[in-house]
Amino acid sequence: MAKIPVKRIFICGLKKDRKHVLESIQMEGVVEIIRRDEEDEYLKAMDVMPQKLQFDKNSNVAEQALTVLERYAHEQKGLLDSFEDARELSREDYDRQTAHAEEYLCMADDILKLQKRIDEDREELPKIESRQEALRPWVSFDLPLDPGDTAYTTTFTGTVDREISEQEVLEAIEESAGEAIPAEVSVVSASKEMSCLFIICLKKDRQAVAEALKILDFSAPKSRSSALVPSEELRRLESQRQELLRDMDEKKAAIAAYAARRDDLKFASDYYAMRAEKYSVLAGLPQSGSAFFIEGYVPEALGEALCRRLTERYDVACELMEPGPDEDVPVILRNGVLSEPVEAVVESYSMPGKGEIDPTRITSIFYYIFFGMMLSDAGYGLLLTFGTALILMKVRNMKPGTRKMMKLFFYGGISTIFWGLMFGSFFGNSVNVIATTFFGRPDISLKPLWLDPMSEPMRYLVFAFACGIVHIFTGLAIKLYQCIRQKDYMSAFCDAVLWFMFVGGGIVYLLSMPMITGMMGLSFTVGATPAAIAGAVAVAGCIGVVLTGGRESKNWFKRILKGLYAAYGVTSYLSDILSYSRLLALGLATGVIAQVFNQMGSMLGATWYGALIFILIFMIGHVLNIAINVLGAYVHTNRLQFVEFFGKFYDGGGKSFEPFTEKTRYFKVKEDK
Amino acid sequence: MENMGLLFALCGAALSAAMAGVGSAIGVGIAGRAASGVVTEDPNQFSKVLVLQLLPGTQGIYGLLIAFITLTQIGIMGGSSDVSLTKGLLYLVACLPMAFGGLFSAIAQGKCSVSAIGLVAKKPDQFGKAMIFPAMVETYAILSLLISILSIFGVAGLSI
Numbered sequence: 001m002a003k004i005p006v007k008r009i010f011i012c013g014l015k016k017d018r019k020h021v022l023e024s025i026q027m028e029g030v031v032e033i034i035r036r037d038e039e040d041e042y043l044k045a046m047d048v049m050p051q052k053l054q055f056d057k058n059s060n061v062a063e064q065a066l067t068v069l070e071r072y073a074h075e076q077k078g079l080l081d082s083f084e085d086a087r088e089l090s091r092e093d094y095d096r097q098t099a100h101a102e103e104y105l106c107m108a109d110d111i112l113k114l115q116k117r118i119d120e121d122r123e124e125l126p127k128i129e130s131r132q133e134a135l136r137p138w139v140s141f142d143l144p145l146d147p148g149d150t151a152y153t154t155t156f157t158g159t160v161d162r163e164i165s166e167q168e169v170l171e172a173i174e175e176s177a178g179e180a181i182p183a184e185v186s187v188v189s190a191s192k193e194m195s196c197l198f199i200i201c202l203k204k205d206r207q208a209v210a211e212a213l214k215i216l217d218f219s220a221p222k223s224r225s226s227a228l229v230p231s232e233e234l235r236r237l238e239s240q241r242q243e244l245l246r247d248m249d250e251k252k253a254a255i256a257a258y259a260a261r262r263d264d265l266k267f268a269s270d271y272y273a274m275r276a277e278k279y280s281v282l283a284g285l286p287q288s289g290s291a292f293f294i295e296g297y298v299p300e301a302l303g304e305a306l307c308r309r310l311t312e313r314y315d316v317a318c319e320l321m322e323p324g325p326d327e328d329v330p331v332i333l334r335n336g337v338l339s340e341p342v343e344a345v346v347e348s349y350s351m352p353g354k355g356e357i358d359p360t361r362i363t364s365i366f367y368y369i370f371f372g373m374m375l376s377d378a379g380y381g382l383l384l385t386f387g388t389a390l391i392l393m394k395v396r397n398m399k400p401g402t403r404k405m406m407k408l409f410f411y412g413g414i415s416t417i418f419w420g421l422m423f424g425s426f427f428g429n430s431v432n433v434i435a436t437t438f439f440g441r442p443d444i445s446l447k448p449l450w451l452d453p454m455s456e457p458m459r460y461l462v463f464a465f466a467c468g469i470v471h472i473f474t475g476l477a478i479k480l481y482q483c484i485r486q487k488d489y490m491s492a493f494c495d496a497v498l499w500f501m502f503v504g505g506g507i508v509y510l511l512s513m514p515m516i517t518g519m520m521g522l523s524f525t526v527g528a529t530p531a532a533i534a535g536a537v538a539v540a541g542c543i544g545v546v547l548t549g550g551r552e553s554k555n556w557f558k559r560i561l562k563g564l565y566a567a568y569g570v571t572s573y574l575s576d577i578l579s580y581s582r583l584l585a586l587g588l589a590t591g592v593i594a595q596v597f598n599q600m601g602s603m604l605g606a607t608w609y610g611a612l613i614f615i616l617i618f619m620i621g622h623v624l625n626i627a628i629n630v631l632g633a634y635v636h637t638n639r640l641q642f643v644e645f646f647g648k649f650y651d652g653g654g655k656s657f658e659p660f661t662e663k664t665r666y667f668k669v670k671e672d673k
Numbered sequence: 674m675e676n677m678g679l680l681f682a683l684c685g686a687a688l689s690a691a692m693a694g695v696g697s698a699i700g701v702g703i704a705g706r707a708a709s710g711v712v713t714e715d716p717n718q719f720s721k722v723l724v725l726q727l728l729p730g731t732q733g734i735y736g737l738l739i740a741f742i743t744l745t746q747i748g749i750m751g752g753s754s755d756v757s758l759t760k761g762l763l764y765l766v767a768c769l770p771m772a773f774g775g776l777f778s779a780i781a782q783g784k785c786s787v788s789a790i791g792l793v794a795k796k797p798d799q800f801g802k803a804m805i806f807p808a809m810v811e812t813y814a815i816l817s818l819l820i821s822i823l824s825i826f827g828v829a830g831l832s833i
Binding site: 345347348349457458461578579581582584585586588589592593595596599628631632635636638639642643 | 724727728730731734735737738741742750800801802804805808809811812815816818819822823826
């Protein structure tokens with residue numbers, strides 16, 4: 001339960017050291033720098049936009065080159081590699097590589113240029129192909145498509161959009177001209193869609209023939225004119241096409257040849273992204289004629305050491321201060337081994353705001369319990385625990401977020417084993433099914449250590465409600481603690497104590513009714529005297545809520561109305577408690593679906609193929625069930641925390657600590673110490 | 674005709690599996706369309722939108738669960754299948770909350786998932802919150818499930 005104390009840091013130095021100081025801070029990565037955008041007479045921010053844009057562009061070029069490279073030379077990745085974090089690079093290697101960054105960038109440029117040429121070729125290809133397509137009907141024609149005129153004759157080459165014979169063309173000419181005109185018509189090729197025609201006639205008849213052809217919808221060939229005979233032209237186009245394809249293949253191979261230098265490209269991408277980041281910070285730093293100022297936040301524990309290192313190395317003044325009471329200080333969470341994974345859950349809701357405690361530790365206790373109850377199968381728990389443990393062990397260098405998630409499921413898995421044994425579920429009722437089907441021993445089964453949810457759902461339900469009441473009251477208690485810590489005793493009393501009385505008293509009073517206890521199957525009923533006391537407490541709480549619920553209103557009438565509305569909020573407590581029935585529902589769902597698969601598998605009986613089918617269905621079914629129920633358990637545990645629990649005391653709204661650091665994708669620089 | 678009880682009980686089981694299943698199919702279907710859209714723009718969001726797409730799928734499983742419990746209770750999966758008419762009708766009614774609750778909540782949850790997927794597309798870091806909205810809808814499917822389970826176990830205990 002800890003928010004790490006954060007101090008304000010103030011650094012002032014000479015401009016000549018600016019670059020180095022900033023780089024050291026970026027290297028250390030423990031300072032969140034405050035941007036100052038206002039300027040005054042003395043302090044100006046530097047205009048570094050052009051540099052930043054240039055670096056961003058460079059980083060992008062390297063990224064694009066990587067994408068192109070991936071297309072032609074796929075990077076082999078192992079199954080576990082997706083969990084891997086950025087690779088570590090020693091400071092020495094880093095320094096050596098920076099000298100080559102420009103060269104890497106040129107390489108990225110080369111790759112992009114090659115890709116551009118490939119794209120051009122790819123655009124050219126369909127053009128050639130469509131010309132080939134248009135020429136193909138003419139392949140048997142032994143003149144160029146535009147043969148021109150001879151001394152006395154003129155020629156027409158072209159197409160008609162239907163099947164036509166020589167006779168028909170001659171008739172059409174005769175009909176159009178009103179007399180027979182001497183002409184030589186040859187049909188080069190004819191199909192339903194198109195006929196290719198070649199017509200020779202005397203020059204003097206040119207007009208008449210042209211008129212007739214117009215009526216036939218005669219049009220010039222689609223392919224461009226060429227001095228070559230169609231078959232020759234086709235051959236030429238084909239060789240052009242082959243040339244293009246070969247060229248593309250060469251370019252692709254040339255790109256793929258860069259695969260060995262993938263890491264260099266990654267380095268360039270990271271390097272320029274890092275420099276862009278530095279410049280964007282630089283833009284927010286106030287600077288006078290010869291000095292610069294950095295303001296920021298630093299974790300208290302690291303502040304002193306950072307200041308010492310900076311002042312030793314450079315001519316800078318460095319000062320640590322307590323942040324002001326109204327400052328929106330960034331939040332860092334730090335928790336023990338068990339609670340740490342739940343930080344991710346809290347963060348995904350919201351960081352604790354001002355005056356709020358870090359709820360992670362308390363949340364984590366309930367988190368694991370509820371997760372286990374919802375998944376509630378020892379076999380699934382074992383698989384989850386061992387699976388995540390294996391990944392955690394194999395992948396040493398894991399992204400911090402992923403590592404937290406893995407650990408969350410690891411501990412959740414352990415809790416699942418516990419609850420699975422409590423409820424006697426190991427891959428559903430597999431022990432019993434296997435014993436019955438294959439060994440004829442229906443008497444063997446995994447006995448639940450505590451209760452069997454299938455036969456006693458009501459008892460489980462009551463237990464789920466009890467868990468809910470504990471959970472909700474814990475939330476209310478934290479509210480009380482927070483109010484007292486902030487010395488807001490009025491809120492502590494009105495918003496926490498009165499509700500404790502109202503809801504707590506009400507629950508105890510309900511338990512004194514035989515109807516309720518009977519329905520819940522409880523073995524005890526609260527006696528008359530405690531019931532009377534509880535009732536009185538509840539009524540007092542209720543009256544208190546009515547009187548104080550609207551205390552911000554001056555008008556008494558309004559105040560009471562608002563108070564009544566606040567008291568109506570007791571229904572939300574009721575629905576909150578009912579909401580914990582999901583512990584039962586999801587727990588049962590896991591068990592029952594597991595049973596379905598076991599039963600399906602055992603249908604063929606104790607034969608060898610029966611056993612084979614059983615193993616097959618067992619594996620597929622349970623993997624499916626685990627996937628669905630882990631998702632369900634995760635989502636609904638989160639919901640219980642976010643809605644029912646956090647709703648009682650936690651607003652969040654803090655912002656997380658985001659230090660100025662080397663934000664990289666592929667490499668992270670490791671300091672040699 | 675002496676086995677009408679069995680018939681009615683089976684009707685209940687079939688309704689709960691079928692209606693909740695139809696609801697889930699519709700819900701997961703519309704969420705899946707939205708999810709594909711997001712992945713075309715940003716393939717890195719695949720795992721997140723997949724989780725959101727799957728959320729309306731649970732109703733189908735709850736329906737299956739109720740159907741299965743009913744089937745085991747009435748002896749269709751083995752055992753004696755002696756179900757009186759009254760008992761059969763009671764089983765049918767017991768299955769109805771899951772059938773209707775599952776059908777409509779899954780569709781509503783699917784629509785809610787679509788919006789949540791849109792949220793993740795714009796702000797991937799808000800995944801935790803995006804997940805909660807569809808989960809709120811699921812509460813009502815869970816309540817239906819609960820009543821159906823308790824009723825079925827209750828009916829099984831009756832001697833009529």
